[in-house]
Amino acid sequence: EVQLVQSGAEVKKPGESLKISCKGSGYIFTNSWIGWVRQMPGKGLEWMGNIYVGDSETRYNPSFQGQVIISADRSINTVYLQWSSLKSSDTAIYYCARTSPGVWFDPWGQGTLVTVSS
Amino acid sequence: DIVLTQSPGTLSLSPGERATLSCRASQRVDSSYLAWYQRKPGQAPSLLIYATSIRATGIPDRFSGSGSGTDFTLTISGLEPEDFAVYYCQQFGGSPLTFGGGTKVEIK
Numbered sequence: 234e235v236q237l238v239q240s241g242a243e244v245k246k247p248g249e250s251l252k253i254s255c256k257g258s259g260y261i262f263t264n265s266w267i268g269w270v271r272q273m274p275g276k277g278l279e280w281m282g283n284i285y286v287g288d289s290e291t292r293y294n295p296s297f298q299g300q301v302i303i304s305a306d307r308s309i310n311t312v313y314l315q316w317s318s319l320k321s322s323d324t325a326i327y328y329c330a331r332t333s334p335g336v337w338f339d340p341w342g343q344g345t346l347v348t349v350s351s
Numbered sequence: 352d353i354v355l356t357q358s359p360g361t362l363s364l365s366p367g368e369r370a371t372l373s374c375r376a377s378q379r380v381d382s383s384y385l386a387w388y389q390r391k392p393g394q395a396p397s398l399l400i401y402a403t404s405i406r407a408t409g410i411p412d413r414f415s416g417s418g419s420g421t422d423f424t425l426t427i428s429g430l431e432p433e434d435f436a437v438y439y440c441q442q443f444g445g446s447p448l449t450f451g452g453g454t455k456v457e458i459k
Binding site for chain 2: 268270277278279280292294295296328330332335336337338339340341342343344
């Protein structure tokens with residue numbers, strides 16, 4: 234079964250750094266693209282960016298470029314989303330999902346709730 | 352950016368009724384690059400339909416998708432209790448990839 238399992242919920246203070254993860258199993262993870270999607274409280278879905286696990290080629294939504302870093306460690310089938318300095322507006326659920334250029338998102342990870350509050 | 356506008360924002364229907372959800376794009380979207388997702392409370396989104404009209408694996412045939420150009424529709428032919436959820440359309444032909452704002456299908 235193709236599965237993406239994300240790291241657990243995080244509570245952070247503004248200005249702190251954070252790295253959340255998404256681990257794939259059940260398929261050749263190295264040959265896939267993984268996307269990250271944000272859902273702020275009460276809002277819709279926003280695509281943040283995609284990464285090709287095989288060579289870490291990354292494509293960002295311009296709205297998120299410079300705000301986050303997407304990276305991958307293919308040796309452990311894991312993709313990461315990281316912030317160097319969190320803001321309260323980063324409070325959201327973050328989902329990873331398997332994709333490819335021109336391809337839909339399927340399956341999705343279970344989501345990671347990030348809460349940023351002083 | 353291609354803006355996807357979903358309507359209505361909320362659809363209040365009874366089990367067994369037909370639901371018609373609209374997704375309108377600000378520019379033409381190739382029908383190969385339009386998908387629909389379902390998100391139930393407390394769960395991650397899941398793929399329902401891709402390439403406008405192809406049901407994902409395991410999706411019952413009461414779900415159907417149609418459309419072309421800038422107007423796309425998701426139809427649920429007879430609502431089951433498990434269908435009350437939020438539905439999102441997505442285009443992945445243009446960058447950035449974009450989602451619609453969602454339509455909530457709630458029990459009347």
